[in-house]
Amino acid sequence: MNSSRCAACKHLRRRCPSDCIFAPYFPSNNPRRFAYVHKIFGASNVGKILQDLPVSYRGEAANTLCYEAYCRIKDPVYGCAGIVDQLNEQLKIAEYQLATIKAAITTALQPSYLLDQSLPML
Amino acid sequence: MSSGNVAGSGSAAAAGGGGPCGACKFLRRKCVPECVFAPYFDSEQGAAHFAAVHKVFGASNVSKLLLHIPESRRLDTVITVCYEAQSRLRDPIHGCVAHIFNLQQQVVNLQQELSYLQAHIAAMHLPAPPPLQQQQQLLVPVSPAILDFSPIPVAYDLSTVVAPQSSWSLYPRQQIEPQRQFSNTASQAAVGVGGGCDLQEMARELLNRHAPPMVGCSNQTSSLPPKSC
Numbered sequence: 001m002n003s004s005r006c007a008a009c010k011h012l013r014r015r016c017p018s019d020c021i022f023a024p025y026f027p028s029n030n031p032r033r034f035a036y037v038h039k040i041f042g043a044s045n046v047g048k049i050l051q052d053l054p055v056s057y058r059g060e061a062a063n064t065l066c067y068e069a070y071c072r073i074k075d076p077v078y079g080c081a082g083i084v085d086q087l088n089e090q091l092k093i094a095e096y097q098l099a100t101i102k103a104a105i106t107t108a109l110q111p112s113y114l115l116d117q118s119l120p121m122l
Numbered sequence: 123m124s125s126g127n128v129a130g131s132g133s134a135a136a137a138g139g140g141g142p143c144g145a146c147k148f149l150r151r152k153c154v155p156e157c158v159f160a161p162y163f164d165s166e167q168g169a170a171h172f173a174a175v176h177k178v179f180g181a182s183n184v185s186k187l188l189l190h191i192p193e194s195r196r197l198d199t200v201i202t203v204c205y206e207a208q209s210r211l212r213d214p215i216h217g218c219v220a221h222i223f224n225l226q227q228q229v230v231n232l233q234q235e236l237s238y239l240q241a242h243i244a245a246m247h248l249p250a251p252p253p254l255q256q257q258q259q260l261l262v263p264v265s266p267a268i269l270d271f272s273p274i275p276v277a278y279d280l281s282t283v284v285a286p287q288s289s290w291s292l293y294p295r296q297q298i299e300p301q302r303q304f305s306n307t308a309s310q311a312a313v314g315v316g317g318g319c320d321l322q323e324m325a326r327e328l329l330n331r332h333a334p335p336m337v338g339c340s341n342q343t344s345s346l347p348p349k350s351c
Contacts, residue, residue, distance in 0.1 A: 039183075040183060040187075041183065042180045042182070042183050044180070045177075045178060045179065045180055049178075052214060053215060060215050060216070061214060061215045061216075064215065064216050064217050064219040067219055068206060068218065068219060072187075072206075076187060076199065077191060077195045077198050078199075079206060080202075080218045080219065080222060081205055081218070083222050084218070084221055084222060084225060087222065088225065090229045091225060091229055091232065094229055094236060095232060098232055098235060098239070101239045101240065101243060102239065104243060105242060105246070108246055
């Protein structure tokens with residue numbers, strides 16, 4: 001029945017068997033998920049990746065494949081690597097901020113500073 | 123093979139009489155002068171790298187991807203595609219997304235610590251340090267609304283991407299025993315020793331090969347620091 005086909009089989013225009021490897025992870029109500037992975041990885045490769053994994057990990061694998069495919073579609077040159085680079089930059093900024101604040105607190109806790117500033121002891 | 127090939131630096135096997143490029147060698151097909159893979163996969167180690175790319179993405183998909191990208195950006199594309207392919211072979215469940223999760227968690231942890239300390243600063247009546255970057259955005263969710271095929275005109279520092287990482291995954295891999303390698307042949311060819319070192323080495327090879335100015339290729343920021351694994 002057409003209405004019971006998963007998004008993958010709909011996209012591939014084929015019958016959706018009862019043991020379809022894609023059906024649990026690419027429901028018919030979200031056709032874009034499969035469209036992304038099909039464009040970047042290809043249905044065959046995705047099927048092989050999922051097939052080689054224990055069932056309990058296939059959902060997670062499908063999600064990360066979708067995300068990777070989406071990143072690659074959005075940024076064909078860098079894909080996920082662009083996200084990694086952005087996060088590394090954010091990490092550097094946060095680490096710098098943290099070091100600055102810690103230095104400020106350390107300075108403030110110096111006895112001479114406290115005496116000068118007449119701050120209450122913590 | 124035509125010596126007018128854009129990869130005429132002598133490193134790509136398709137130029138001159140060097141034989142097929144690594145991709146065509148792996149695919150066991152004739153390497154034509156206009157082979158899209160030839161500039162980036164040499165006939166020696168290129169075949170091993172291409173094996174991973176072919177296993178995960180497929181030659182046809184990568185070819186289409188490269189053909190839609192300007193030649194000046196293809197080197198970075200190949201490097202990142204190889205990185206993702208190698209990551210997926212090493213971790214079939216998470217691929218390179220594990221690295222993203224890890225970094226994201228680190229950012230969140232640091233931001234929480236920053237907020238906590240900023241509260242202390244305020245309580246101590248100290249002048250606040252420069253404000254935290256407000257544009258620190260966390261990862262976008264996996265349900266995008268827009269399918270945008272246009273390339274983003276940004277160059278990233280790939281040295282931070284392909285550098286070896288001490289821990290890539292938040293998930294305890296020891297709990298599972300998945301088939302980590304799709305096939306012995308492909309994975310042994312693709313997954314080198316030393317963890318991320320082979321990615322750095324691969325990227326360095328590609329960049330060294332393309333160091334001289336080439337026709338159609340401009341020097342982008344995809345340079346690696348000269349450090350060893």
